[in-house]
Amino acid sequence: MAGIEAGGPQDQGLRQYLRLIARTLGVDLESCWYECDPDATAYIALDQRVPRHPDHDLALLWDEHTGWCAGIEVGRGADLLPLTYLGPPVLPPPEAVTVFVSDLVAGRPPDRPEPPAMPAEAHLGDLLVEYADHAPAAVL
Template sequence: MHLPTVHPRTAFIDYLAEVTDALGIGLESCTLDHDTPVSAYIALDDRLPDYPDHDVALLWDEERGWSAAVEPRPGDPPVVISHLGGNTTPPPDEVVAFLAGLRTADRLRAA
């Protein structure tokens, strides 16, 4: 039996769908850049204790994996405040735990 090959982009979109689902949001909060390195941006409604006046986003790229960022002002590029580290595509519950730690300000790491 021949199984169809899943295109890497399709597999990554499926992964993003799992992560956004675990975060309780949908893919509509996410943008994907197919250039090299492939990257993704997930807009969140959260505010973090150390950055109460800034929008928050999760960023992903194929070289570094997940990062958390804040946006100083609308339209400004996001500023990375923490990296998850480890596997670039960890299980979605690990991404959720990373964000939960940032919400309680107990896992902030230097960018």
């Protein structure tokens, strides 16, 4: 689904989806970032840490091919070392992302260290447009 038009309904939907997840996680929008070109991706810096890596910041990374990934930021360049993936669907409800993070922060061992075999989401654009209709998204 490469090439989402900036400011278009899919772009607005991704922004709103990210806003809803940030809200359920209690994260300020300043900790979020997304882009749509060439592929749709999103990032959320989290305040929590994983018990197995208490000295590293935790973050979420989403893309249209693998869905959500939780990882730790390592090194000065803040490279993200993937810990686990949420798995299908590629655009899970915000509540599912919150449970995913809560389980990881509570010490549940990561069970998907490799990107899942994500089915191609032919209707991802339509799903994003549905999120655009939820409410006006604040600027990210």
